[in-house]
Amino acid sequence: MTDELTLGAVYERTVEVSLERVWENVHDWEHLPWLHRGSFSGIELEEAGPWGWRAQVKSGLGEAQETRLIELRRDPHRDLYHTRTLEGPGKGSDTVVTLASRGAHQTDVRVEFWLPIADAAQARAFGAALEVLYTQLWDEDEEMMLRRQRVVDAGRQGEERTAPPNLSLGAWDDLSERLPLVVTSERGEYRVVETASGYFAHPTLCPHRGGPLEQATLEDDHVVCPWHGYRFSLANGRAADGRRCRMKPPPRVERGAHGEAELVFASPSPR
Ligand code: FES
Ligand SMILES: [Fe+2]
Structure with missing residues (x-):
């Protein structure tokens, strides 16, 4: 699959949330233009399921707007997923993310940027730009996942029988x-x-x-x-x-x- 692709960069980090929270975030296509509003301007879902999702993802506004058909597909056997650009700028690129649980509240993330660029120096330059973008996206995702983890950990509050005082x-x-x-x-x-x-x-x-x-x-x-x-x-x-x-x-x-x-x-x- 990656035969004609060049590895542009590898980005690694550890996020302070469970693997379950990360998978929940990966499947959550809906947050892209909201949580990541600085990077994406719209999304139109084509299909989603336990396998992942495929959507028209927009970035930029007005004349500068670009649309890419993106497919996120989960490997059924490993904690790994591919994000492929099927149409639009960067068509053919494949971002491979490997996840590894390091405990109840820690997950290692390894992101490989495989690019349809034959020239290695050019691929590295694109890879460096993608690393900057992904650092921003994972910063935003981690903040969301941390709050979400707190909400899940807190659980539901018990039913109240009476109204609290004013x-x-x-x-x-x-x-x-x-x-x-x-x-x-x-x-x-x-x-x-x-x-x-x-x-x-x-x-x-x-x-x-x-x-x-x-x-x-x-x-x-x-x-x-x-x-x-x-x-x-x-x-x-x-x-x-x-x-x-x-x-x-x-x-x-x-x-x-x-x-x-x-x-x-x-x-x-x-x-
Ligand atoms: S709209 Fe999804 S958490 Fe508020
Ligand atoms: Fe995200």
């Missing part, structure tokens, strides 16, 4: 100036924000894969998760596009009897 947010009159504000309650962490419709609180844990909603952008009374771009309504927590995942019911932001702002939690609904 949580004071300080004076109502200057609340607007202190936003956005991240607070911790018995029900977890919330961010308090203000939109044209008023004050809202929303959980900082994305219901999709635990993404950091404290960094979410606000659009038309929705939060947009930075990991995969899912949009959730601030009013009711529902996903804007009808996806089944939903933010847990947010508390209301209300003015208390003594002029302070409060988070008011609803009682869990009876089953």
